[in-house]
Amino acid sequence: MSARKSCYRLTVEEPRIRSVVSDGKTRLQLPDEFGQCFHDFVELEPGLGLGRLHYRPSVRLIEETNGPHDGRVMVITLGLKGRSCYEGQDATSLQFQKGYTTISTFQGSPGERRYEADETVSQLRVVAQESLICKYIGRERAADTLGSQQLSRLAFRASTPAATAHANALLSHLLPCNRQLSRLDLHIHALSLLNEQLSLLAPQHGASSSPLSPADIERIEQARQMMDEHLDKPLTLDYLATTVGINKNKLKDGMIYLYNATPTELLLELRMTKALTLLETGLRVSQVAWKVGYKYPNNFTVAFTRYHGKSPKALFGKRLSQP
Incomplete structure (x- = not known):
């Protein structure tokens, strides 16, 4: 070649x-x-x-x-x-x-x-x-x-x-x-x-239909995408609902329906998934913490360990530069 x-x-x-x-x-x-x-x-x-x-x-x-x-x-x-x-x-x-x-x-x-x-x-x-x-x-x-x-x-x-x-x-x-x-x-x-x-x-016969319209689903997915793209920003539910054009309660209920998670649980999931990816690249814990919205690295480490079952150092100790 x-x-x-x-x-x-x-x-x-x-x-x-x-x-x-x-x-x-x-x-x-x-x-x-x-x-x-x-x-x-x-x-x-x-x-x-x-x-x-x-x-x-x-x-x-x-x-x-x-x-x-x-x-x-x-x-x-x-x-x-x-x-x-x-x-x-x-x-x-x-x-x-x-x-x-x-x-x-x-x-x-x-x-x-x-x-x-x-x-x-x-x-x-x-x-x-x-x-x-x-x-x-x-x-x-x-x-x-x-x-x-x-x-x-x-x-x-x-x-x-x-x-x-x-x-x-x-x-x-x-x-x-x-x-x-x-x-x-x-x-x-x-x-x-x-x-x-x-x-x-392929839902089973007799299963209840979705309470969300296609337009609702699109707006909820837009809100999720905003959360994913701005993990370092303190986005509120009110701000997300207003930005994508949906009622705040419908946004919250819709996330539970679509993702089986409250907005807070979804944000944590997105942060921890992103953190795992960033740590794999060799970034320091302090850098990753800031990128996923944690002001203090210790708070991030506690949240990461609780979520993944192991600390960043336990998972990536040989590759991880210390803060």
């Missing part, structure tokens, strides 16, 4: 490096000349898999794919860092972005994944085959959910606090610097993620 190339297309035939990392995890990695680009995957049980994608290509990269899964599957992708996209040969497309959950179903969909140069993309993926989905929700609901198209985008929405919490727990198994989860814990978190998304996509 020429270093002067501004873009490189990696075909299906070109080599990928496959290796066993540890504890049943396999890694599919691109050659070093493309930068740091790999995907770790572990099968939790027949029909249910967990993957972590980490790409930081040295050039703009277009990676051709035929779809690596046998049979029809649902893939739940939680964006952790950066953004990327997928373009199918049938003109369908998928977007993946930090803070958002993308749900797709397909069966061998040829297309291409696109990544920008020198930008880190990190994603957590739960892969469920049709047989497993039928096992838990029945063939009729599974058929309604999975559809029959070659590739379908079922959802692209802000990740709920519950989904983010399960993702963080699963990452503790996939990231080498963190603790390893038991097999039972892995199943619980992965199936909880799957259950949440299936409940939103």
